[in-house]
Amino acid sequence: MFEFPTIDDRIATIAPGFRAVSIIVDATAAAEGNQDHDILSDACAFVTSGGPSWADAHLASWAEAYQRFGAKPNRTPCSAQALRKRVLKDGRMQPINPVVDLYNAVSLRYAIPVxxxxxxxxxxxxxxxxxxxxxxxETVMNGEAVLEHPEPGEVIWRDDSGVTCRRWNWRQGTRTRIEDTGGRMWFVLEAMDTMPEHALLEATSMLADGLRTLMPGSTIVSTRIALP
Structure with a gap:
């Protein structure tokens, strides 16, 4: 199975209230499932109607964490803030693929980076x-593949080969992005202490249940990630 994620102990000084859930999915033997074609539009409607109630407080906590490691959250916000801004401006989001649409819907509905x-x-x-x-x-600029490097002191997700996501969860690299519903996948829901515990549990259930519907027969393991 895919190896369990770990957290550098220095993250606690940047975001002492950080907690997360890891979801590992093995869909290599999964059957073809069903897609909820309304899941993304329903989440957009929920955001434009003002939900969830904790969104502003939770996203403000993310902005504070970004500032602590030298990022400018107004310029490079966390992924949940970027999605929310786009929906509040345009009222909708273009679908990408069933898996990405699912985790974007969870992010929007619960104001959480996923x-x-x-x-x-x-x-x-x-x-x-x-x-x-x-x-x-590894990323893309003006339609061309380019190789970048993070700023020293920047919070990153990485593996043994390099960075998989810059500025914590701001921009995902091209090497590890999800293209379809096959193989093995890893998902992470990232929260600060201003997100209610029940909401984190509900977001986890929404994502896991949606993955089971999309890929019936998958092995899905959810695990809490704690600061060292």
Whole structure:
């Protein structure tokens, strides 16, 4: 199975209220499932109607954490803030693929950063750490593949090969992004202490249940991630 994610103990000084849930999925033997074609539009409607009630407080906590490691949250916000801003501006989001649409819907409905990764593209285990600036990050700029490096002191998700997500959960790299519903996948829901505990549990259930519907017969393991 995919190796369990770990957290650098220095993260506690940046976000002492951080907690997360890891969901590992093995869909190699999964059957073809059903897609909820309304899940993303329903989540957008929920956001435009003002939900959830804790959104502002939770996203403010993320902005504070970003500032602590030198990022500018107005310029490079956490993924949940970026999605929410887009929906509040446009009222909708374009669908991408069933898996990405599902975890984006969870992120919107619960105002929580949710990452989805192709576990088969990983080298070693996911590691939430602080960059020294030498790590490789594969991305795309103006339609062309480029290799970037994080800023020293930047919070990153990485594996043994390089960065998988810059500025904590701001931008995912191309190497590990999910393209379809096959193989092994890894998801992470990331919360601060301003998100109610019941909401984190509900978000986890929404994602896990949606994955079972999309990929029946998958092995799905959810585990709490704690700060060291």
């Amino acid at each position: 990452g989805g990764e192709n576990a088969d593209a990983y080298f070693g285990h996911p590691f939430l750490s602080i960059a020294d600036g030498s790590e490789d990050f």
